[in-house]
Structures are given as C-alpha cells and as structure tokens.
Amino acid sequence: MEPNFEKKILCIGAGYVGGPTMAMIAAKCPQYRVTVVDINAERIAQWNSDALPIYEPGLDAVVAAARGRNLFFSTDIEDGIRQADIIFVSVNTPTKTYGLGAGMAADLQYWEKTARTILACAESPKIIVEKSTLPVKTALAMERILKSNDSHVHFEVLSNPEFLAEGTAIRDLENPDRVLVGSRLTESGLQARDQLVEIYRNWVPTESIITSDIWSSELSKLVSNAFLAQRISSINAISALCEKTDADVTRVAGAVGRDKRIGSRFLNASVGFGGSCFKKDILNLVYICRFYGLDDVAEYWEKVVHINDYQKERFVRLMLTAMFNTLAGKKICILGFAFKADTGDTRESPAIHVCKRLLEEKAELVVSDPKALDNARRDLGAAGKRVSYVKDPYEAAEGAHALAVMTEWALYRELDFRRIYRCMAKPAFVFDGRNIVDHRKLHDIGFNVYAIGKPPLTHFD
Numbered sequence: 001m002e003p004n005f006e007k008k009i010l011c012i013g014a015g016y017v018g019g020p021t022m023a024m025i026a027a028k029c030p031q032y033r034v035t036v037v038d039i040n041a042e043r044i045a046q047w048n049s050d051a052l053p054i055y056e057p058g059l060d061a062v063v064a065a066a067r068g069r070n071l072f073f074s075t076d077i078e079d080g081i082r083q084a085d086i087i088f089v090s091v092n093t094p095t096k097t098y099g100l101g102a103g104m105a106a107d108l109q110y111w112e113k114t115a116r117t118i119l120a121c122a123e124s125p126k127i128i129v130e131k132s133t134l135p136v137k138t139a140l141a142m143e144r145i146l147k148s149n150d151s152h153v154h155f156e157v158l159s160n161p162e163f164l165a166e167g168t169a170i171r172d173l174e175n176p177d178r179v180l181v182g183s184r185l186t187e188s189g190l191q192a193r194d195q196l197v198e199i200y201r202n203w204v205p206t207e208s209i210i211t212s213d214i215w216s217s218e219l220s221k222l223v224s225n226a227f228l229a230q231r232i233s234s235i236n237a238i239s240a241l242c243e244k245t246d247a248d249v250t251r252v253a254g255a256v257g258r259d260k261r262i263g264s265r266f267l268n269a270s271v272g273f274g275g276s277c278f279k280k281d282i283l284n285l286v287y288i289c290r291f292y293g294l295d296d297v298a299e300y301w302e303k304v305v306h307i308n309d310y311q312k313e314r315f316v317r318l319m320l321t322a323m324f325n326t327l328a329g330k331k332i333c334i335l336g337f338a339f340k341a342d343t344g345d346t347r348e349s350p351a352i353h354v355c356k357r358l359l360e361e362k363a364e365l366v367v368s369d370p371k372a373l374d375n376a377r378r379d380l381g382a383a384g385k386r387v388s389y390v391k392d393p394y395e396a397a398e399g400a401h402a403l404a405v406m407t408e409w410a411l412y413r414e415l416d417f418r419r420i421y422r423c424m425a426k427p428a429f430v431f432d433g434r435n436i437v438d439h440r441k442l443h444d445i446g447f448n449v450y451a452i453g454k455p456p457l458t459h460f461d
C-alpha cells in the first residue's frame with residue numbers, strides 16, 4: 001500500500017526544467033509524492049528508463065534515488081491534476097512564429113492549454129505555480145481562465161521562476177542563489193505562498209527564499225536573463241575592439257571584473273551566447289516594452305540580441321578572411337555543437353549559425369561533440385549534405401584545414417594537438433570561439449591561431 005504522503009505535487013511539462021526540478025524536490029522531500037506529466041509519451045518513457053531524455057551531470061543519481069519511491073513520470077495528465085494539491089506548470093514558452101508579435105512575443109498556446117486542462121479536471125482546491133518563464137501579467141490571464149466557469153474550485157496562482165542553468169542544473173537546484181516566490185498579497189495568496197516556501201525550506205536556507213508580489217516575480221525572471229545576456233554582449237562588443245587594437249579581451253575582462261561592483265563572472269567573450277532562453281526572453285521583454293509604448297527601453301535591450309548576431313557572423317567572417325577568402329571544398333572540423341559545455345542541448349547554439357554559414361561558403365564540415373551529435377544532425381538536417389558527424393575529435397580532425405572550437409567542453413583543453421596537427425592539411429588553422437585552448441602552445445606546434453578578442457598568432461609574414 002502506498003505511504004501517506006504529506007503533499008501531492010504535480011508538474012506539467014517534463015523538459016529541461018520540469019524533470020530536474022521535480023527530481024530535486026522528490027529527492028529532498030521523501031514525505032511528498034511528486035508526479036511529472038507530459039503530452040510527449042516518448043519523453044515520459046525515457047524518464048522512466050535508464051537513458052534519461054536530457055544529459056545533465058548528476059541528474060541520473062538524483063532521479064535514481066527517488067524514482068518509484070516518491071517520484072513518478074506519467075502521461076496521465078488528467079488523473080495527475082485530480083490528485084494534486086500543488087501544480088507546477090513547466091511547459092515550453094517559445095518565441096511566437098506566427099501572427100501578431102511573430103519573432104518577438106512569447107507563444108503562450110502550450111501554457112494556455114494547460115490552464116484549460118487544469119480547469120476541466122480539477123475537483124478540489126489547487127495551488128498553481130508558474131515555473132515556465134512568462135511575460136509579466138501572465139498570472140492574471142491564468143487566473144481569468146481558471147475562474148471562467150461556474151466551478152467552485154478555488155485556484156491560487158503563484159509565480160516561482162526557475163533560475164537553473166543547463167550543465168549545472170543539479171548544483172543550481174541543490175544550492176540556489178535564491179528561490180523567488182511571487183504571490184497575490186491577499187490572505188489566500190499569502191497562505192499559498194507559505195505552502196510553496198515550506199517545500200523549498202526542506203533544503204534551501206530561509207534567507208535564500210525571497211517572496212514578493214506576483215508581477216515583480218514574473219518580471220524578475222525576464223530581467224535576470226536580460227542582465228546575464230547583456231554582460232556577454234557587452235564583453236563580446238569589446239572583443240571586436242580588442243581585435244582592432246591588439247588588446248586582449250581576457251585581460252580586459254580580468255581587470256574590469258576585479259571591481260567588486262562589476263564582478264568577474266559571466267564575462268567570457270565567446271562566439272556568442274546560445275540556449276533556448278536568453279534570446280527568447282530578451283525579445284519577449286522588448287515586445288512587452290513596445291506594447292507599453294517604451295520604445296527607447298525596447299531598443300536598448302534589443303541591441304543585446306543584435307550584438308550576439310553580429311558576434312556569430314563576425315566569427316564566420318574572421319574564418320573566411322584568415323583562410324584566404326575562400327572556404328570552398330575546405331574541410332573544417334567543428335569542435336563542439338552544444339550551446340555550452342556539459343549539456344547535449346543545441347537550442348540556439350551559435351554552432352548552428354556558424355555551420356550553416358560555412359556550408360553557404362561551400363566548406364565541408366565534420367562535427368564533433370561528446371553529447372550533442374543527435375541534436376546537431378537534426379539542426380543541420382536540411383543543410384547537411386556536406387556534413388559528417390564524428391564523435392572522436394582525433395578522427396574528426398583528420399585532413400581538416402581548420403578546427404573551430406564552438407563549445408567549451410573541458411576535453412578540448414586536453415587534446416593532443418601535436419597529434420592533431422600532424423594529420424591536418426597545411427597551413428593548419430585554429431579558430432577558438434571560446435578562448436579555451438592554449439593559444440601560445442598551439443602556435444608553437446605550427447597552427448595559425450585566431451581567438452576571440454586577441455591578436456592572432458600566425459606563421460605568415
């Protein structure tokens with residue numbers, strides 16, 4: 001017989017956020033029953049297998065500790081809703097691709113479907129928690145939908161945005177900088193807020209749990225991502241100036257970041273930021289600002305995305321110019337396709353843009369990545385006649401004219417570049433889009449080395 005659980009928690013959406021966050025709650029709180037549901041039956045089957053649908057360091061162990069005990073993955077959304085006291089909504093909220101706001105606004109169709117399913121199935125009071133990243137004021141729409149029929153079921157809507165980063169999700173969930181809970185400031189709103197806070201207090205120190213009104217909470221998530229992305233675009237913009245002035249962006253970032261008011265983290269110049277959220281969330285912020293007539297504010301934030309696009313394209317042009325203005329028929333080995341290290345996720349990865357542009361220049365590509373080759377194949381599918389996929393980096397580099405480092409996987413720092421150099425076409429080039437390999441050493445081996453925001457190291461006069 002099933003133990004008597006203190007709370008029944010449901011999460012709708014078993015993706016990069018829903019799976020790991022619920023696994024962490026279940027692992028830390030054996031007294032709660034946690035169920036994660038999804039419309040995607042294949043994904044649920046993977047969550048119930050030994051091959052989880054996402055790669056995240058440490059996730060396997062957290063899932064294994066709780067699955068079947070108090071963590072369950074299921075496709076029975078309706079039953080899940082009926083049983084639950086608290087429902088997290090963690091469905092995808094991508095950028096709209098159609099109609100008004102196409103390319104900018106959040107597409108809320110998945111989220112709204114969830115709200116309507118909850119309304120149709122709920123027979124007892126529920127706390128609904130917005131875990132997805134949503135435009136500010138979405139909770140109001142959620143409340144309106146949930147109050148739109150004559151049922152006497154009471155719903156309380158909370159905002160609890162997720163701040164985990166992929167690749168470090170387990171560490172972030174276990175030891176978050178903060179947990180944010182936004183609620184209505186009514187008696188029932190505050191009671192619901194306390195119930196959610198109680199869950200996190202099982203492992204998060206009280207001083208790290210911030211409570212606020214619901215609109216500030218919703219907006220804080222978009223603003224956090226905008227600020228993080230802005231730092232990368234700021235240092236990437238400066239990397240272009242470094243390349244013109246023989247300055248070194250790593251030294252500049254190091255010196256600037258030593259000011260405690262600025263801080264040293266998130267100042268690594270790169271080929272550009274990727275991931276499913278930065279671009280989408282900034283564009284959403286821009287759209288909201290325009291909606292409220294704040295065009296100057298919108299323009300300011302839009303530039304963060306603009307500089308990111310500029311940076312990706314700048315990298316392609318650097319490769320083209322350095323390799324004598326022609327890439328036609330040249331073999332280029334792409335080291336890394338994931339949008340960052342320690343994930344197989346390739347959503348909005350800068351490697352997608354770079355590879356597509358290199359193919360337009362008629363280059364031949366060999367893509368290597370320890371975890372992201374299946375996604376890479378899907379991303380480059382239509383463009384990909386001249387692409388091959390090879391997991392082993394040594395094999396991938398054989399006969400190549402150039403290496404392009406696109407993801408900061410630790411293994412690329414440790415490669416035997418002498419061995420790689422020997423089997424490449426000459427002159428051999430390295431383009432380091434992450435500034436992770438030892439540029440001086442590679443130059444000594446014989447490579448012509450181009451990095452982001454640094455003077456090139458070449459063997460040409």
Ligand code: NAD
Pocket residue numbers: 012013014015016017018037038039040043077090091092093110111113114131132133134162163164165166276277
């Ligand atoms: P995802 O695409 O990996 O997962 C979303 C899941 O929701 C999918 O499996 C999909 O099948 C499911 N779904 C969609 N509609 C559904 C419905 N009506 N009923 C049941 N399931 C449904 O997305 P994700 O990366 O987990 O992101 C989810 C949300 O969290 C987004 O709003 C995102 O902005 C936010 N977020 C993501 C991250 C991240 O690192 N990926 C971090 C913080 C916040």
Ligand code: UGA
Pocket residue numbers: 133162163164165166167225228232265266267268269270271272273274275276277278339340341
């Ligand atoms: C980001 C935020 O860091 C999370 O707090 C947030 O919850 C999440 O978005 C979200 O809302 O989805 P994530 O995109 O998973 O997390 O990963 P980040 O570590 O932020 O990296 C994003 C991109 O920026 C990567 O392509 C990374 O390589 C790049 N980056 C990061 C740089 O180019 N330079 C840096 O200094 C840092």
